[in-house]
Amino acid sequence: MKRDDKNKIASLYENAVYIAKISDLSPELSVQPADKMITDPQVTEKDSEEVSMAKADLMQTVKHIQSLMSILDNVQNLEGWVAAKITLAADYISSVTGYLEYKQSEEGCGCDDKF
Numbered sequence: 001m002k003r004d005d006k007n008k009i010a011s012l013y014e015n016a017v018y019i020a021k022i023s024d025l026s027p028e029l030s031v032q033p034a035d036k037m038i039t040d041p042q043v044t045e046k047d048s049e050e051v052s053m054a055k056a057d058l059m060q061t062v063k064h065i066q067s068l069m070s071i072l073d074n075v076q077n078l079e080g081w082v083a084a085k086i087t088l089a090a091d092y093i094s095s096v097t098g099y100l101e102y103k104q105s106e107e108g109c110g111c112d113d114k115f
Contacts, residue, residue, distance in 0.1 A: 005083050009072060012090035013065045015097055016058060061093075 068086075072078070 005078050005086070006072070008083070008087050008090050009065070009068060012086060012093060013062075013069060015090065015093040016062045016065050061089075
């Protein structure tokens with residue numbers, strides 16, 4: 001496996017762990033009770049459900065990344081399409097992180113805006 005591929009995977013993993021941390025997930029990566037998720041009255045039930053679903057997706061992503069990191073320790077070559085999928089996933093996670101960090105810094109915690 002190329003050094004670039006390893007760096008991209010490590011970056012994706014770090015982004016996923018970072019998002020899990022800023023999303024107030026416990027170190028065990030378990031979902032918080034609904035009453036602790038969002039208390040802003042402007043957030044609708046649908047928005048709360050979307051946040052909950054996003055957190056669950058991120059938990060699964062972190063688990064997959066941890067598995068990939070272990071598997072790739074023993075891989076010598078990576079097919080181009082596989083590396084491209086990892087790069088795309090890393091880019092998506094990075095884009096969402098950047099957007100939410102910007103919104104949060106701009107509006108205090110503008111994370112409840114609709115996407």
